[in-house]
Amino acid sequence: MREKLLYALGVIAFAILARDIFIIAGFPPEVAQGNAFKIIFFHVPSWVAAGTALTTALLSSILFLVTKNFKYDATAVAATEVGVAFLSVGLATGILWARPIWGVWWVWDARLTSALILWLMYAGYLMLRHAVEEPTQRANFAAVFSILAFIDVPIVYFSIRWWRTQHPAPVFFSSGGSFPPDWSAVMGWNILAMVMLACVLVSVRLQQEQAQREIDSLRRLAHAL
Amino acid sequence: MLSNGSLMHWTLPVLLAAQVSPEDVTREIGRLQRNFEFLSYGFAAAWIVLTVYVLMMVSRERRLKREITGLKAMLEDRQKR
Numbered sequence: 001m002r003e004k005l006l007y008a009l010g011v012i013a014f015a016i017l018a019r020d021i022f023i024i025a026g027f028p029p030e031v032a033q034g035n036a037f038k039i040i041f042f043h044v045p046s047w048v049a050a051g052t053a054l055t056t057a058l059l060s061s062i063l064f065l066v067t068k069n070f071k072y073d074a075t076a077v078a079a080t081e082v083g084v085a086f087l088s089v090g091l092a093t094g095i096l097w098a099r100p101i102w103g104v105w106w107v108w109d110a111r112l113t114s115a116l117i118l119w120l121m122y123a124g125y126l127m128l129r130h131a132v133e134e135p136t137q138r139a140n141f142a143a144v145f146s147i148l149a150f151i152d153v154p155i156v157y158f159s160i161r162w163w164r165t166q167h168p169a170p171v172f173f174s175s176g177g178s179f180p181p182d183w184s185a186v187m188g189w190n191i192l193a194m195v196m197l198a199c200v201l202v203s204v205r206l207q208q209e210q211a212q213r214e215i216d217s218l219r220r221l222a223h224a225l
Numbered sequence: 226m227l228s229n230g231s232l233m234h235w236t237l238p239v240l241l242a243a244q245v246s247p248e249d250v251t252r253e254i255g256r257l258q259r260n261f262e263f264l265s266y267g268f269a270a271a272w273i274v275l276t277v278y279v280l281m282m283v284s285r286e287r288r289l290k291r292e293i294t295g296l297k298a299m300l301e302d303r304q305k306r
Contacts, residue, residue, distance in 0.1 A: 017272075021268060029257060029260070033260070034256065034257050034260035034261075035257065035260040035261040035263075035264040036260040036261075036263045036264055036267075038264050039263070039264055039267035039268075042267060042268060042271040043267070046271065082278075085274065085275065085278040088274050089270070089271045089274045089275060092267075092270040092271070092274060093267045093270060093271055096263055096266045096267040096270055097263070097267060099263060100259055100260050100263040197275070201278070201279070201282070204282060204286075205282065208282070208285055208286060208289055211289040211290070211293060212289060214293060215289065215292050215293055215296060218293065218296040218297065218300065219296065221300060222296060222299060222300055222303070225300070225303045225304070
């Protein structure tokens with residue numbers, strides 16, 4: 001039942017994202033940037049979803065270090081993996097927006113550089129988990145690494161407020177930008193769909209992590225017999 | 226009687242339109258088409274990354290289920306012996 005509900009939520013999220021493509025295509029081009037501006041409808045939601053997943057990973061890592069309960073370690077790895085997937089979407093859509101607007105694929109400004117470092121650190125977290133064999137040691141190292149990696153999240157978020165960057169100033173939660181109300185509604189739906197999709201993927205990944213632990217205990221049992 | 230401000234308001238677009246050459250129009254159309262091309266690439270990239278990740282999860286799920294079934298069968302077999 002729980003599994004069916006999860007898959008249903010995932011399908012609904014994908015359906016919302018697919019429906020919004022047609023709505024976004026019908027919007028007029030933005031005055032200064034033309035159609036490329038509309039990439040923001042996938043760019044911002046993917047960063048919100050990534051931020052949500054990485055915050056979950058941070059809280060789970062802290063809870064693991066406090067309680068030593070492996071349930072939190074499993075949640076941290078599930079949330080980090082999904083977070084990296086959404087970070088990849090955010091980076092890819094950003095690069096594809098930059099090319100027609102700036103004329104270059106990439107610039108080493110504070111926002112882009114800190115975002116790339118964030119992606120590298122969380123990819124490193126996933127690699128670290130593969131490198132350490134012993135489960136308790138792996139979970140401890142990973143939890144500490146996850147907490148340290150999260151320091152970059154507020155740096156990425158505030159970089160466009162703290163420093164003068166080539167990246168545009170914030171459009172949302174600031175007095176600097178504006179967004180038409182009908183565009184805001186679609187943006188809201190896309191953010192909801194992406195966060196919903198992230199929650200579904202974290203739950204499914206968590207089940208897989210539990211299945212992996214079951215396999216490990218079955219293997220130990222098989223060795224003992 | 227039109228004020229200076231309102232005169233500018235009505236005449237400026239006409240004057241600007243008169244200065245636009247066919248090459249400018251072609252260039253602008255090209256720029257908008259290129260923009261649209263990158264919009265479609267952006268949407269495609271978002272969907273491809275998410276779809277690939279979901280497919281990876283589906284394949285991992287299948288592998289885990291197969292592995293659990295195999296291990297359980299092996300354990301039952303050993304316990305029978």
